[in-house]
């Protein structure tokens with residue numbers, strides 16, 4: 018583990034009605050309180066419908082709350098969208114931007130993601146900027162070019178280690194049960210680190226998370242990879258026991 022404090026983030030995606038979501042938030046919050054001294058920061062990103070309630074449950078404690086997306090504008094005629102200041106207003110401290118499901122389902126380009134990241138910063142939110150190659154891109158040997166290209170455009174010049182976290186999520190490893198190997202993760206994280214240190218004076222201070230089928234059984238070995246500063250967890254973040262075991266893997 019690096020000198021950077023790890024962040025374990027849960028992306029609930031489009032899951033959880035109120036009862037389940039609040040039970041999950043309460044379960045995590047209670048465990049965090051009981052444990053006291055934690056070896057990592059904890060973030061949950063519920064669907065927008067639950068952010069306010071989850072923030073009420075976690076109530077400024079060790080479990081932080083984030084959104085899953087924000088609009089580039091602060092307000093306006095954008096039906097169905099949510100502005101970054103609105104997320105901050107209901108208790109979010111973070112927001113995911115550029116998740117591959119947003120890139121694919123909503124045709125989000127790295128240029129738009131840079132604008133969303135800046136909107137998040139302007140609202141005082143920490144942006145978790147997601148990047149990752151598809152299976153086809155990996156098979157073509159284009160992984161590092163794709164990921165570095167996404168980083169170069171998606172991460173704005175106003176990014177700092179305090180307002181920005183990077184999440185590397187190979188698309189082929191998301192929700193598939195296929196995890197990238199330790200060597201594959203190490204190679205990409207080192208490349209991202211090199212890109213960040215080349216561009217930012219304090220590039221070595223940014224946290225770089227790995228995401229893609231992280232679960233209790235593989236968390237410890239992934240978190241031990243150099244330049245892996247935490248995890249962005251999908252499916253396994255929906256169960257208190259599983260997510261907590263991943264959190265404990267940071268110890």
Ligand SMILES: O=C(CO)COP(=O)(O)O
Pocket residue numbers: 028116186190191192193194228229230231249250251252253
């Ligand atoms: O997309 C992810 C987190 O943002 C990863 O999802 P899974 O952990 O379900 O593979």
